[in-house]
Amino acid sequence: MMFTQQLKEEVEPIIESIYNDPFIQGMVRGDLSKEAVIHYLKADHLYLNEFAKIYSLLIPKLDDKEGIKFLLEQIDFVMNGEVTAHYTLADYAQVDYKTIIKDGEWYPTSDHYIKHMYFNAYRYSDAAFTICAMAPCPYVYQQVALKMKERHDFNGNPFKDWVDFYATEMKLLMEHLDGWVDEFAEHASEAERAVLTKNFKESCIHEKRFFNMAYTQETWESVVE
Numbered sequence: 392m393m394f395t396q397q398l399k400e401e402v403e404p405i406i407e408s409i410y411n412d413p414f415i416q417g418m419v420r421g422d423l424s425k426e427a428v429i430h431y432l433k434a435d436h437l438y439l440n441e442f443a444k445i446y447s448l449l450i451p452k453l454d455d456k457e458g459i460k461f462l463l464e465q466i467d468f469v470m471n472g473e474v475t476a477h478y479t480l481a482d483y484a485q486v487d488y489k490t491i492i493k494d495g496e497w498y499p500t501s502d503h504y505i506k507h508m509y510f511n512a513y514r515y516s517d518a519a520f521t522i523c524a525m526a527p528c529p530y531v532y533q534q535v536a537l538k539m540k541e542r543h544d545f546n547g548n549p550f551k552d553w554v555d556f557y558a559t560e561m562k563l564l565m566e567h568l569d570g571w572v573d574e575f576a577e578h579a580s581e582a583e584r585a586v587l588t589k590n591f592k593e594s595c596i597h598e599k600r601f602f603n604m605a606y607t608q609e610t611w612e613s614v615v616e
């Protein structure tokens with residue numbers, strides 16, 4: 392079995408639990424609180440900006456021209472393409488998107504997640520370590536969206552476009568990310584493979600916490616209350 396396939400099987404229970412968490416279930420019912428959506432957008436706008444910058448840190452770690460070109464396209468996609476999914480959420484919240492993101496915020500959970508990725512980008516010279524920390528970003532959303540679509544009819548649901556976007560748009564990216572990780576894993580030591588696994592799993596857990604952060608309206612003050 393390919394290394395990334397093994398990783399994906401190991402995190403399946405985490406993804407199922409994200410699907411069952413209140414943020415996603417609120418989307419399934421179409422009654423997620425507008426406050427949760429706004430909180431999510433404030434954090435996610437900043438998260439995606441940093442995510443794009445982390446792609447740029449991978450460029451010096453790659454040798455193949457095609458790979459570098461793909462990363463540059465992904466920077467554009469994160470900065471300009473994924474905003475489509477954000478607009479769907481802002482429309483639901485009935486607040487102007489630019490107004491929401493004007494005061495974006497780093498909450499404890501989103502702050503921790505992004506620093507997990509930066510740490511790996513600066514700590515390890517091979518891109519695979521950072522990619523394992525980044526891959527749950529597209530992978531978790533793709534899998535959650537596929538579960539949503541398989542289990543429910545989204546016609547008439549205000550989140551339909553969000554679900555369709557993540558169910559379809561992550562495929563090519565996952566193929567590239569899996570390819571890089573599998574290639575490195577083939578000749579990696581046991582200790583290195585353990586770090587790759589840990590990074591991937593931790594980011595899946597960060598994804599779960601990110602949705603819950605928005606649902607519970609987390610702030611720096613609320614975590615010490």
Ligand SMILES: Cc1ncc(CN)c(N)n1
Pocket residue numbers: 435438439473527528529532598601
């Ligand atoms: C936190 C987070 N994780 C994943 C995605 C989907 N790229 C996102 N927009 N935000």
